[in-house]
Amino acid sequence: MRAAETKGVELAAYHLKGVAYSWFELREDSRKEGSPPSRWSEFADVFDDHFLPTETKATRAVEFENLKQGSRSVWEYHMEFACLSKYDVHMLPTMEARVLRFVKGLNPLTINEDYTTALNSDMNYG
Known part of the structure; x- marks a missing residue:
């Protein structure tokens, strides 16, 4: 590596x-x-x-703080999250904080669909 x-x-x-x-x-x-x-x-x-000008970094930090999945796919949201998260590192001091922030920005429907899929997978293997 x-x-x-x-x-x-x-x-x-x-x-x-x-x-x-x-x-x-x-x-x-x-x-x-x-x-x-x-x-x-x-x-x-x-x-x-x-x-990179300080103003640009500040703007991107605000974009990150307001980032939501919206109409994007989870992959597109993930890519935007990864790109913008470096501008607000103090907000995400741990991996747990990073995951929680990512999930917070997901559409509720996406979370429900993934939860249902996970439950169905558990039932099929359990």
């Missing part, structure tokens, strides 16, 4: 242009010699901190 995380940084760096590439080169040059390559999660956080 470590190799895949570092390859992601190399791939992203290949696509950087102009100021972003100059920033990346400066960042890499300032790293201690012999230190391990950057991991994707570390790189993405530092990149966002440097290039």
Whole structure:
């Protein structure tokens, strides 16, 4: 897994242009010699901190706080949840909090359908 995380940084760096590439080169040059390559999660956080305006981060945090499944599929809701959740990490300090927040945003009908499906599965195997 470590190799895949570092390859992601190399791939992203290949696509950087102009100021972003100059920033990346400066960042890499300032790293201690012999230190391990950057991991994707570390790189993405530092990149966002440097290039994403504070107002945009605040807007996305509010979007996350208000996120509901709505007319989306569960998969689409999950993807939006995953993308926006990084802008409000203090709200989700544990996996339990993350799961509870995800479920809270689901449509009640979705929860009822999944609950019924789970019950039927238990009855078929029990």
